[in-house]
Amino acid sequence: MNQLSAGIKGALRISQTFRILAQTGFDWMMGDRPPTPTLLRQTFERLGTTYIKLGQFIASSPSVFPDEYVEEFQLCLDKTTPVPFHIMKRVLEKEFGKSLKTVFAEIDPVPLASASIAQVYAAKLVTGEDVVVKVQKPGVENILLTDLNFLFVSAKVLEFFVPNLSMASLSDIVDEIQKGMLAECDFYKEAANIDDFHKFLEETGNTQATAPKVFKQASTMRVLTMERFYGVPFTDLDSVRHITSNPEALLITAMNTWFSSLLFCESFHADVHAGNLLVLKDGRIGFIDFGIVGRVKSSTWESVSKFIWAIGQEDYDEMAVAMLGIGMTDEEVDVEKLAKDIEKLYSSMDRVMPDLDLNAGDMASISEHEVNKVMMDLVGIGKRHGIHFPREFALLLKQLLYFDRYVRLLAMDANIYMDERLNFTPDMDWKRIH
Incomplete structure (x- = not known):
């Protein structure tokens, strides 16, 4: 009986999907023709749960999808009308x-x-x-299964009729998305x-x-x-100063905790935006929302640690070498030129800082769009030099950029990466990982 009910619901969901796609096609024929990435995002949002999550996957995967799609899907918000x-x-x-x-x-x-x-x-x-x-x-898991099976079959059909698409491994991407989404339902x-x-x-x-x-x-x-938890967002400086007179120490605590978790945890918190880092009333840092975590292969940990350290030291040559160790390439890379491109990008990061009067107690927010843009640019530099990164690197990189923004907000006059209170060093025993 349950299988029959699930089958009926699945058929209704597929019917609804075709109806929305048909409406999108009709609107396009009637002259409503936004750019293709915008059209796709708007359609995904109308299709609901699965496609919103798929849009977020695209937004966080600059190593997999074209830049214009990654940038457009930053606007794909996971907020819905309450049931x-x-x-x-x-x-x-x-x-x-x-x-x-x-x-x-x-x-x-x-x-x-x-x-x-x-x-x-x-x-x-x-x-x-x-x-x-x-x-x-209610019904979320059934919708996900129906939509993702539909997408998987569609990807297989496209790969059969358009052989060049098989190079992009569309069905493998859908399979990875399916595993991630179903994990979120557990x-x-x-x-x-x-x-x-x-x-x-x-x-x-x-x-x-x-x-x-x-x-x-x-x-x-x-x-x-x-x-x-009762606390205030990590970057609400006015409120934080009511809890402690030393926001810089809180930053070091947060960084030490997260960097150490890379070494000692099975997975790392992969969504450390300011809303998920709270300063509690007793002065502790509260990490919340562990729905999104990342895992990095042990074979790349040494390069990852060097990359993290190089960001702190603004050592662009070391960053370039580490990027080679993290990514995959079939061609020879000019490391010196790669380092210069990274330096040019890193210099521009200062220009994306919000213009805030911190002494006046403004809410110092880190723009999601700004962090995503820098992440896309850095991965894009790697692409131009023939380096292809695993998706997990984009997740890791995004968190590093968040912390770099926090350093610039909460410790503008200090070199936190050289502070003896910061426990992360490039010679940590990364082989201990798993």
Whole structure:
């Protein structure tokens, strides 16, 4: 019966997909003809969950897709109209197999956030703890499977009829996207990422950073209940200064924690924008949202460590050499010319800093678009020199650029990378990785 129901829903979803594509085609014939990347993004947003996630994959994959598509899909926002609470309440009760009153003393029906896959609510457990509850929207997994199987078959057909496309491995890309998206639907995996981070903090004796506690008695594959953190965004300097007089020390704590996690964790937090780094009331750094993590092959860790160190030292020659070790190339690369191109780009990074009066307590925000643009430019330089990077490198690079922005905001007059409090060094034992 469940298989029949899933089959019917799948058929309806495919019908809906064709209807939206037909409408897009009709609009185009009637003269609504934006540039192709814009047209594709707008269509993806109308198609919903799967395609929004696919758009975000394109946006974070400058090593795979053309620059104009990567740039356009930066605008693909993962924010949706909230599903009414009475529907999400049924999801919760079905997952728990009992009344919500036996789990939560109270739960706010207005979500704190609504994305394509899940909504987040503030609540209080019957045991008294303040929590946030991440609830997967109903039917999301079935939609993902239907859409991605449709895309996989379509990619195979295209590769058969257009042999040149097989060089781009479209079906392999869809297969990778499918694995990533389905992993996002398994909140047990996100809970495991958080547990791994807690274990890392404990093993390294790090008491200055933390992550939310997961309440497993109130969590399932589709519901994740976590400790609610009370704090301020990492770059809200005015608020941070009410907690500490030394924002620079907080920056060093955050950097030490994240860099060390590269060495000691199974995966690294791959979304360290300011909203996911909180300064808690007790002065600790709170890392939140472990839904997106990255993993880098052990064979490239040595080059990755050299690349990170070279960024801090602004050693462009070393950055060029490290890029060769991280990426793949079938041709000889002029390292000196590559280094000069990197230096030219890095010099331009100063011009993308927001014009803020930090002493006046402005909200010092790091523009997602600006970071993505620099990331795309750097990967693009590699492409022009014949270097092709694994997608995980783009994820890693984006986090490094975030931290570089934070250094320029929170420690403008100090060379943080030479500070003896910063534990990261190029001779760390990267062979310890896995």
